[in-house]
Amino acid sequence: MTWTVFAVAIFNAMLINNVILKQFLGICPFLGVSKKSSSAVGMGAAVTFVMVIASFVTYAIYSYVLVPYGIEYISTIAFILVIASLVQLVEMILKKFSKPLYKSLGIYLPLITTNCAILGVAEGNISNIYTNYGSSGMWLAVFTALGTALGFTLIIFAFSSVREKLESSNVPDAWKGVPISLVVAGIMSIAFLGLQGIL
């Protein structure tokens, strides 16, 4: 595999098949942690860390443990185990080294465990990449996860910046807060539809 394949995988996962706006995964932190752009970036970093490592580990476990023993059907529960452990690790690291970020993420940090975007990427790697490349597709899976995570960070940051501007703008009473944010999310999703079919 050449670098072009990896570059295309990143570009595709980040912008064209964006995890939030195109696949509608990971909406919970997208709406929950997007009030302040600093905590949105923190959330993006935490998700990036968990997503990249989880993809690597789950792909390795799938191709070297589950397939040889013929027990592919337990992939979901095995993947959740890996993701939950990684989230615990991230929580400990943040608690130790960045108390303010830990506080601003609050309950949404342990909820990364059940963030469907991460399990979605891990399972998507298996169904899209493993079936085509086998165990040699590991790096492609990692780069796809990196692209997906960067796309998540980009969108949650853009969305939180819009929401910060909305705070000080003149919004009709009935639309204040979440309703106008949902409209913004919808418009962003339509805008990203324009990237469809580039690749």
Next chain:
Amino acid sequence: MLTITLEALIVPLFVLGGMGLLLGLGLAYAADVLKVEIDARIEKVIELLPGFNCGACGYPGCAGFGEGIVEGEVEQLSLCKPGKDSDYNAIMEYLKSTPGPDGKIVEVKK
């Protein structure tokens, strides 16, 4: 007829059990390395809160609110909307009777 072999039952059990054991040991080690000393009262106050994680107090979840109370940021316990009078009294009594590591007592209104 459906036949189930012993192997088909045991292999997934051992694979998942082994993974759980490895990850658990790793986490136990990480917890030891990354240990943070926290005020013991915070945990007790979080326990006394209703625990709905509703966010009505303005903090992200009950853990944040509990920490805010012990650190003296919170002015009124009634910011916690699902809380009842009995919850507030229990927290106030606990904080009155338990001084912190520096010997100071946290005062908070209902």
